[in-house]
Amino acid sequence: MSVRLTDDTAITPEMMERFQASFRSLPQHRVLMNAIKKNGIQSVAMNQDVLVEMQYTFSTELETGDITNQKNSGRCWMFAGLNVLRGHVAKKCQLKSFELSQSYQMFWDKFEKSNYFLESILETLDEPTDGRLISWLLMQPVNDGGQWDMFVNLVEKYGVVPKHVMPETHHSSKSREMNRLITRKLREYAVTLRHAYQTKQSTAESLRAEKQSMLGEIYRMLCFFLGEPPKTFDFEYRNEEKEFHRDEHLTPQDFYKKYVDVNLDDYVSVIHAPTADKPFGHTYTVQYLGNVKGGKAVKYLNVEMSTFRSLALQQLEAGEPVWFGCDVGQMLDRDAGIMDMNLYDYESALSVTFQMSKEDRLNYGESLMTHAMVFTGVNVVDGQPNRWKVENSWGPEPGNKGFFIMSDEWFDEYMYQIVVRRDYLSAELQAALDTPPMELKPWDPMGSLATLR
Template sequence: MTVELGKKHIISQEMIERFSKDFRGDPMNRILMNAIKKNGVQAVAMNQDVPVAMQYTFSHEIKTGEITNQKQSGRCWLFAALNTLRQHVMRHCDLESFEFSQNYLMFWDKFEKSNYFLENILETLDEETDSRLVAWLLMAPVNDGGQWDMFVNLVEKYGLVPKYVMPETFQSSQSRAMNQLLTAKLREDAAKLRAQYHKYKRSEAELREQKAAMLQEIYRILCLCLGEPPVRFDFEYRDKAQKFHRDPDLTPQEFYQKYVNVDLHEYVSLINAPTSDKPFYRTYTVKYLGNVKGGKDVLYLNVEVDVLKALAIKQLQNEEPVWFGCDVGKMMDRETGIMDTALFDYATALGVPFHLTKAERLEYGDSLMTHAMVFTGVNLVDGKPNRWKVENSWGKDIGNRGFFVMSDAWFDQFVYQVVVKKNDLPEHLQTALQQKPIELQPWDPMGSLALAY
């Protein structure tokens, strides 16, 4: 369809005057304008009935450790995943709380992502620099974000360590400057590799030799910013009875196997992406999305949202927390920790309706997964959920001492992924998992990484 252009395609003075007259014709608009100018649209639009209904009481809750804090970094996916695993250490060692080193996995994630990026550059040397693919690769080669399967790759290759063995640093907690420097160096490396290939006709072996030297520089930057990861350490702790324990000279892999001992391949990522291009009961992966070359590819099974809920409830009832991904910025209040589709009545406050569906928000760029957290409770009424308890990683001063409460309606609209045990899936879903995954483009909304902070 071709749109005819004439005078109607411009914003005319007559149009502005008509809009202004219409706005000034309703006295309520001035009241709303003054209120919003002084207090902000969220304060004016907040539905004060919602906090009454969204209480922090739940029919089923799991005991958790102390609230963690990712601070000014986008490591929510690592914090959430480690918070699901720490229950095993707490039970094994009879601890009130426990925290893994998020900095340890951050180091190896950055290092592996750097190699992943440079390998992708080598694989796309014949692409034009301004192609959509190369432009996408160059956009954010080593940001903080990640996915569940990327977490699995790190743990399987590098193991885990307690937080005190590799504690937080300034740059792990405030990662922006470090990420900017790593990104600048990797883009420079990409330019060098492409120039060596196109201008000087270097062989693949020569290019990979140069890549190794580039990774050495990345390793140096990471050590200076985050510290060098431990090779061996002593695990020391006091249990609830204040009895002291020491397990000496462990490797990170030995610690993981002994104190966590979970087969992470038992878990599967279920997504709810109700768009026409992604039929339910099919598996999906995303091209050029990952961190560890040779590791597990990202794999999703797309199902209806009620399937996500049912399996999350089942896992919670089995006393196991649930990692999930969502669009945290929508209909959420950081102070109260409430996540509810009725929390802000923007339509009434602004006099403008908002009608996008979940599918349309994905298709038109209005929503995608931005943050990972952990379900640690649910409130069931006649067997149906009406609200969910959420463990966040933004510290104890956000929400209700670090916890959030999510309405079931919010789950419907803004939860996109849950990670659950494969054995809990009904037989038809386990069968569906065996399909060859459909490859999505790197810029597909299901290729987004959890990195909100």
């Protein structure tokens, strides 16, 4: 039932006079107005005490390589995944630092997403063009964002390569124009396929043959933007003992099996989504969310926050990093690399209160997962964590040489996803993980992709 319209629906001069008189009634309003106009709200609302309290020291801290830099692209989920895997190569080969090629993964992600999009168009030919589903599919067919299970699909199908084998290009580091042109072409293909179907000019078989021709054009475009991915390569390195090694004629899949040697099926995606439509202890998937057709579907297990926190803590204390997804733009000082709920006192600066719960923020579009990073440390006091060390992929300038720090209170409010070993789950949760997932709509908040630049 909607609110009935009355004579007071419009903003009136009398109303404005009341608002103006209220604002001018307190002298400090003008002082705050001038300070915010000159310096910005974050400078005025900054709580300097937080900068002192959030120390970059941790009771548990893992060794990592040099900080990585996704530059002007939305590949955070990919960088975070490769940052987790590269440690295995560095340890096996006795390397102080090592980096896997993000451009290689990006090539195959764009190519697979293009196929996923075209298949989705073929599966929805009877849907109205102006309906919500087609509008959703057409919105961002090949954006840079992704999810953990999408990363797993790429690694398991295409392997990985050292960064020097397929280095960064202009368009891997500045992806906007590449995405725009590929998106333009994919939308054109959608017009072609849907028009041919609607005018009965093509059979199902001929439409799929047409799709293969379309993919050939996408492959060519990606080669121009990112370079052609290698079929084989030689791996040469000198370890910390100054010993030289050469391993010849490796495929990317060979390299992954030999030098990374991680069974990604041992890891599961756990979320904390405290909304009424997603009971804890159940699994969920999202319609039309993926990249590799025939690959692993996105699957989450939703758990209480106490379990969520405990799982992340267990894996760190066992010596393994934790891939995670969060809403990083909330209560963040990017330069200092600090995420803390008390970092900005917006309420005092603006004379308002902000009272939405985590559930409200998810339901009403105020928050969702935007960025993926890696936990590489935690500080525990009397058995409870109070701050977490974060490996980011924004280069060495922000934070503490590229590392960020997160308060445990912020963890509660804006953390949404972690990837942990299945073994850490209780027997009850392991059983729940094996149940068929409930399907969520494509536009559900848990269908968001980590894509922040």
